[in-house]
Amino acid sequence: MKVRNLVSKRYKETPADCIIASQTLMMRGGYIKPVGNGIFTLLPITKRITAKIENIIRQEMNRIDGQEVLFPVVMPADLWRKSGRYDSIGSELLRFSDRSGADMVLGMTHEEAAVQLMTDVADSYTQYPFMIYQIQTKFRDEPRCRGGLIRVREFTMKDAYSFHTSQEDLERYYMRCYEAYNRIYARCGVPEVVAVASDSGMMGGKVSHEYMLLTDVGEDTIVLCRSCDYRANMEAAPCLIENEPGQAAPLEKVDTPNVKTIEDLCAFLKIRPQQTCKAVMYQRNADDSFVVVFLRGDLDVNETKLRNYLRAEIHPAVITEASGIHAGFTGPLGLPEGVTVIYDRSLEGIEWFATGACEEDKHYIGFNIARDVGQVTYVDVAKAVEGGICPVCGKPHIYTSRGIEVGNIFQLGTRYTESMDMTYVDQDGSLKHPIMGCYGIGVGRLAASVCEAHRDDYGPIWPISIAPWHVEICSLRADQPEVAEASQKLYDSLTARGIEVLWDDRAVSAGVMFSDADLFGVPVRVVISPKGLKNGTIEIASRDKSMKEIKPVEEAEDFVVNYVKDALAALECTL
């Protein structure tokens, strides 16, 4: 492929709304073009990358006995009504009517379709276990699209569904898939992707993992341990901390005029946030009823854990005068009737703290829940914090990092097979619901994440396994016959040996040619110039700057082929 024929255009300027580096580079390099909010066309250079990623995914899915199918993008709403998700999922699920007025949805995931497909087909225990997968377009009506292909509304996803007759079998297969995912990321050139325990969210099921590419621009917060392998998504991480019980003292109501925040309270009383109890107010979406969470003053509420505990959608409370709540002065005593009260585990065993008195400009000091409230249930609804205790090794070595989710795996259990009544006949003749797992990877997001992780200021540095081409030939002064001839010869011989070559023979300056090459991010760059040829040499360098060689013209071909083959083999890929 010659650069002059490539359907794409490079830009010097950063487009206005780019917020992260990979987005900037992919826009400037002519990789993607926005069509609508969170909707992109992939230009040829990106399609070449995603095709290679899809191929690696396909190989690894086949290796763990996956069978590829193709589910529809458009599905009848009835399928989603059966599982209950038509009503339980919000407006991310795009709903519409077809010409006959039938309710339809755009697939954002395909558990329902997988169960519909296998019902009546996998009806005997002898057919289990099995896994089916697809690589298909999905649509999720995302309210906050951002970062180019990182968070979009339409995307290509590999989604896989496994079916089992026992939890043990699911767990065995789950581990095979867990390893397959590690291989996929390693082969795509991002072995730094880590699996973290996660919250299962709308998918149902209990055990689940997210694969995270750790990077500052990630949307997710990951909780990790410096002393062991513990890793979890913030949404799922327990908050374990060392409590300081303090010294019990009589309960005392004190004047705290206009002292509404923990910061103000600590300054006013000359105490530390750990000696206070914070109140955070929410309302249930369904009926606007109030929920108050009490937790140690230095902590924050983990809303995912709170939602899971309440089994209800919530939003931050809007406090009106009529509510009888004194914002800034809320505490465990004196709340209006009907407020759901939740005590976070961080308050357990504390003998002395300051908290609101449910009166304007008043706080309590010396509050002691066991004494002043009585027996309460403590729940874990706080966010894990830096220096917290690791739930695995027990050391106070928790820290946090940002990450982009590039895949996830779930143990679904019988959530879907029960609600949609899929059964099989077991060995003993009884009817049972199969146990499911599901496994997803967003292809476009993975491509963008690799770019985010592997780049410099001038462009992406594509791992050779997913690079759009293996080699770029830059012919400086291709108008000179000896340059044109040597370039053509190398292009032809490399191509004949299966190397994918991008060839730039445009009549542009070396500066333009090299800055374009940086944006293409092709792993191996070959420079053929009048000066080099005069010395009988060709320059060969890697995009990541780890290799730069001046080779005699006649050795260049073999050198490049071997370099490419070795680099591919290191990622378990071949020509």
Added chain:
Amino acid sequence: MKVRNLVSKRYKETPADCIIASQTLMMRGGYIKPVGNGIFTLLPITKRITAKIENIIRQEMNRIDGQEVLFPVVMPADLWRKSGRYDSIGSELLRFSDRSGADMVLGMTHEEAAVQLMTDVADSYTQYPFMIYQIQTKFRDEPRCRGGLIRVREFTMKDAYSFHTSQEDLERYYMRCYEAYNRIYARCGVPEVVAVASDSGMMGGKVSHEYMLLTDVGEDTIVLCRSCDYRANMEAAPCLIENEPGQAAPLEKVDTPNVKTIEDLCAFLKIRPQQTCKAVMYQRNADDSFVVVFLRGDLDVNETKLRNYLRAEIHPAVITEASGIHAGFTGPLGLPEGVTVIYDRSLEGIEWFATGACEEDKHYIGFNIARDVGQVTYVDVAKAVEGGICPVCGKPHIYTSRGIEVGNIFQLGTRYTESMDMTYVDQDGSLKHPIMGCYGIGVGRLAASVCEAHRDDYGPIWPISIAPWHVEICSLRADQPEVAEASQKLYDSLTARGIEVLWDDRAVSAGVMFSDADLFGVPVRVVISPKGLKNGTIEIASRDKSMKEIKPVEEAEDFVVNYVKDALAALECTL
């Protein structure tokens, strides 16, 4: 892959609503499962077939310098408003609103997206010509789904768009694509697909061809010539016939009580349909105004040609008393005001015919348009007929056949680049609109059409280039160690040599195994049985019954490999 592990189930019974053979076989063989009206999941066996078809298409598109992209399925309605198609296309175009209330459509074709992508990118004549293509899901809200994958609402399609700076260049490229399409069908094992001139319909543009697989169950009628290569879709074929002028006679109004059809009229007057003039009434969709078509009594109206002539959508007229029209007695004289009158070319030069008198129970005989109406414009709006005159060779050798459309190519011209204002700077510095072509193939429909064309009563006979596997090993009595061992050895050695093998080692009767094998339609069948092994032989036969050999065990592997390689090579494919 072992049959016992294959995610699919075979059925003896034909499902209730199957209307064509390929649909029956693909349903019975576990190839597809309906999810909704005109919406299917492809099971692994079909996915293997479509993946191979897509690969052949991709190779041929790349061979004619196509560059693969990926357009979105969901597009903003504004893109389609720009081209005018948001309003001009009916309810096949699925429209909906996203969560923010923005109007969106599901892509049924991507001319708009292609122009949007290339606007500002291909802005200099030096970048032309080029072709971009994608293989992507499309949705068309089809009112009449039928025949399994033949006519569906959701489908995978390869659609390609070429851009040119001159009509000559478009025509040159169009011919390259025309040939590429012929190669695609030949390589997919259906060289019998023919290109026919077609009506461009909603795509705009003038020259277009459809690729038709001729078969009795096709939805389209093709007009062909017995004496030359002329082929056209009925929608686009001119109706050329030999007129019999007849003998002029005075105009006479006669009583024809209750004689409302041409058949009745001919019987009543003892004349032939060729001596009558039929009136067919339509109404414009826009305002319900009447359109009457007069044509020779033995002919039918070609509504596509009529629509194109009127540049309006029409429907068969609903005649009320208030309309002043006497159904069954309509003729050129005495029509109510405001009716649009169209004379078909078949009436030109006829001196004598019988026609309605626009009065209840009255007809004219001896009607002569030139004398009784005056000078009129004759238009070609009749359907071509058996025995008509070929517009190419002039012989009266026209005949018709049924066909399934498996692809189409269009010369679009500047229809989209003008309406969407895509321009490039030409050599002389002037701004011009690029000239486009577009080229489509439905992947699933092609798979089903191949099945329709290549099958027997028991199952599909897949051409080896797109067969789900190359070879099926049927192990009769795999419980016997020598059968199991010989089967495993052959399976392993064939697989190691790149042959795709399906292996049936189930404990089922030979009858079940062979009838399942017929439904799989794998080109080469290898039967390993205790009886054969006793004689040291293995049976090898082709699914199409052209080859059946008993081979010594030690020769079987090479024989099969060579057979498969030769068969693939005959279709220009490799392992």
